[in-house]
Amino acid sequence: MLKKFQKRKKIDLTLKAGDKHYRSFIGPPSKYDLVSAMQFNLLTKHGLRENHKFLDIGCGSLRGGRLFIIYLLENNYHGVEPEKWLVEDGIYFELGKEIVKLKKPKFLHSTNFDFYKFGTEFDFALAQSIFTHASVEQIKTCLLNLSKVANKNFKLLASFIEGDENYEGSDWVYPGCVTYRFDFMKQLAEEYGFKCRKTDDTHPNNHTWLLIEK
Template sequence: MTKLVLSEKQGLHEQFGEDAEIGGDHYRAWVGPPNYYDLIGVTQFNLLTLMGMRETNTLLDIGCGSLRGGRFAIMYLRPGKYFGIDPEDWAVQDGLQSHFGEEFANRKRPTFIKNSDFEFTRFERKFDFLMAHSIFTHAPTWQIKLCFEEAAKVMVPQSIFLATFFESLDGTDYTGNDWLYPDIVRYRKETISAIADEAGVECQHFDWPHPFNQKWIAVTQKGSRPDIAKLLGGWIYSYEATLERRATNTTWPTSATDKA
């Protein structure tokens, strides 16, 4: 794990990349369309909270980049609960500087690892939630399988791994072996499910709004199948959920992975 380092670039908090090309060296453009940076980030965070993420939970942000979605989670989660992995140090550093600055970043204590091989075990802990937004939209099948396999090593029965992909428009799958960016790749739903099954995890497809119609999946350990429709319906916020927490003496939010 690397020491928390922020970019030395000046004025990043006022540089929004309006004229930058997708995939360019601006911290917002690097991870996608700069003019959708806000919407895509908050989409991820809203979904995580619907799935049950509380401030005491742990989150692994896979391909965290410049913290498009991670900035919301870092602000929300308690110190030391956010973990990001990405191959590009500069993007993470620019994101930290732009969104937080040194004082707040050090207060929240996010942890980052530079890695392109999905080596999640390097964090030496398990995670309640995992997020891989727009990673499988550029990845060949062997990388998706590797990601699932490595994710399984850092999950517990309660863990939920949320990810997106582009669904095939013509009934075919991307068959190349290379990561494509900023180009995209597409897969059939059944192909994604089969890759997950081969990797030893279970995959549920579900509908959740996305500005570019990326499709969502929830990946869990086999046999640990959460009721996604119930969660998307706002169960965590409901009075019934409150009564259930009272009955089981879990009104104070806890993490299933703090001692895992």
């Protein structure tokens, strides 16, 4: 058991996105720190405060979560992630169990975007590199379920890869990426009662940021 954890701890920058290590499974390991900082800076720039209820959709190994959990008041961080081992490794190698005890983050291991299971409404949500892999049906389920747990000032920051074509498959694509047109994303958001616009925030992997709000 100890050996297994020591092997997982080694930071190997030659690993590729999708390789089974908590730092590479979710993206290129050379940008782990940068993508952490980007997520935290972006959300605080758009108004996230410590008292807000925050939902991290596809939180992975807590690349962003390790900063959000420390910043937010206890019980305010909510992470959804189907791969339980990623969250466990994020806690073990990056955050520490003491912080978890203190800040009481909540986790849901599910692929169904069933956010209502947290039993709360949210002020802010983040989908960093989720719509870059998701099918239209998955994005629709995500937006529909968000519309049920969004409070009146709710904001979602979501990254996507803008292209001329919309991905038409039904599977989650990983480690490959999918593209969507902006007008299509906007129309989807509007179907579920949200406004949607692009922000001018940059992304180290050239994703485009959407601000989707009530």
